[in-house]
Amino acid sequence: MLAQRTALLNPSGTAAARATAKAAAAKGEEIIDLTAGEIWADIAPSVREGAIAAISRNLNRYTDTIGLMELRHALACKISAEATQPWSADEIAVTSGAKQALFNAAMALLNPGDEVLIPAPYWTTFPAQIVVAGGKPVFIETRHNNFVPRLTDLVAAITSKTKAIVVNTPNNPTGSIYDRDILAGIAKLAIDRDLWIIFDECYGAFAHAPHTHHPIVSVAPQARDRTLIVNSFSKSLALTGWRIGYLAGPKAVISAAKTLQSHTTSNPNVIAQHALLHYLERGDPAFQLQLQNHVANARARGLSILSGLTSVPSPAAQGGFYFYLDLTELLRRTNRNGREFNADDVVNALLTDAGIATVSGTAFGDPAGVRLSYGIDLELLDKGLQRLTATLNTWN
Incomplete structure (x- = not known):
């Protein structure tokens, strides 16, 4: 028998999202992974x-x-x-x-x-x-x-x-x-x-x-x-x-x-x-500046693409390297059909329909949000967010 405390915990939602992305990629699917809480960068010299x-x-x-x-x-x-x-x-x-x-x-x-x-x-x-x-x-x-x-x-x-x-x-x-x-x-x-x-x-x-x-x-x-x-x-x-x-x-x-x-x-x-x-x-000021510029450029490019979303407001993204999408309006429109959808459904649709791995807000106590990491390669980010925007603009 396991200790009672093990029943109090669920696996990390972010770790589970990364694992899902890797499992899909292992099957040969082309997956753009926007789940990881890290920046793709070399080691500081x-x-x-x-x-x-x-x-x-x-x-x-x-x-x-x-x-x-x-x-x-x-x-x-x-x-x-x-x-x-x-x-x-x-x-x-x-x-x-x-x-x-x-x-x-x-x-x-x-x-x-x-x-x-x-x-x-x-x-x-x-x-x-x-x-x-x-x-x-x-x-x-x-x-x-x-x-x-x-x-x-x-x-x-x-x-x-x-x-x-x-x-x-x-x-x-x-x-x-x-x-x-x-x-x-x-x-x-x-x-x-x-x-x-x-x-x-x-x-x-x-x-x-x-x-x-x-x-x-x-x-x-x-x-x-x-x-x-x-x-x-x-x-x-x-x-x-x-x-x-x-x-x-x-x-x-x-x-x-x-x-x-x-x-x-x-x-x-x-x-x-x-x-x-x-x-x-x-110190390593050149590396720090390079890393901060990479994040700032990724944020600017990402916000430009996400501004094309029709039922999801553009995220503020004031700090860090995540876009957090508020799906309240998108889910309200979708749920008119009688079924109660939440962020998990949107994340699953993005993975299967667009080949994009994201983290559902349910991992963060929010059934109406999705987290996207923009710490990845800029070309992949562009491609992934273009797919995401096109998918969410037609999703129901």
């Missing part, structure tokens, strides 16, 4: 140099459980500059990607029955890890406010059991960016109600003008002692497979995370750590 140097030095031993002290110092400098206030190495844990940082945060903060507010649509891992930790996700609908939560809705959802608020900006899947006013409001709410803020800024490197990404502690320094920052280099450096991220927060939380990590994964990959340290020490 300074990251490659750091990794090769570490291998040449035969660095194959354990590091400190929560990462090299030199790397944590370098990350403290990075966060200090971004948050406009000082951070120290003992306030940072290096993790095997952002997922482990989030897991450590949930396990360190939550007792059974504690509630966590999560704006919806949400990244599928947020509620899953809260459930594993014994907590209860409480979802806050944001569709009516351009996918940004209203403070009044957050306040209405707070109970005596509420322990934390998840803030994900730029948001996955919607691409929405929280402005300074909403961040300041959330910070004040957390202070007034004695709540933790779990601040996921993994897509912070990709904020599209005129929108700007703001770390919440730079907007509200007074919330620093109740904020956990989660970030990784999977998106900003296109290093998804390297699994390297970090958790930053109060020393007591980081100490608890260290104890937990010592019994789960121990230290992150030592070569990835040294590669990242080399990058942080040397």
Whole structure:
């Protein structure tokens, strides 16, 4: 018999979408995959140099459980500059990607029955890890406010059991960016109600003008002692497979995370750590600019094509590298015929009729949305979005 907690979880919706795309391609079908949460890019030269140097030095031993002290110092400098206030190495844990940082945060903060507010649509891992930790996700609908939560809705959802608020900006899947006013409001709410803020800024490197990404502690320094920052280099450096991220927060939380990590994964990959340290020490502005330009060009080309949709509004795509399509009107028209269609039906039709793999909003708690990644090759993106637009404009 399996443990009861396994019945509480479903497989990752984004991972399932990728698997579906690969299975269709394995059958010989021509599939354009718009499911992956990653950018198609080479490795940054300074990251490659750091990794090769570490291998040449035969660095194959354990590091400190929560990462090299030199790397944590370098990350403290990075966060200090971004948050406009000082951070120290003992306030940072290096993790095997952002997922482990989030897991450590949930396990360190939550007792059974504690509630966590999560704006919806949400990244599928947020509620899953809260459930594993014994907590209860409480979802806050944001569709009516351009996918940004209203403070009044957050306040209405707070109970005596509420322990934390998840803030994900730029948001996955919607691409929405929280402005300074909403961040300041959330910070004040957390202070007034004695709540933790779990601040996921993994897509912070990709904020599209005129929108700007703001770390919440730079907007509200007074919330620093109740904020956990989660970030990784999977998106900003296109290093998804390297699994390297970090958790930053109060020393007591980081100490608890260290104890937990010592019994789960121990230290992150030592070569990835040294590669990242080399990058942080040397920088790689040419690579960063190239990556940001690639994403910006893909966004512009994609928005131009998607503007041809007749029953689906053009996505805002303020940050990150996803287009999130609101299918409310398309589904309303289709459902006049008596059958209740949702985003799963649209995703299945796009795969079978147009050879395009996308992620249904049901993975993110939204039966009327579809997520499209534009981090892929530009020619494939053009082709895929042309097919998608033609299909949705005739779909019923």
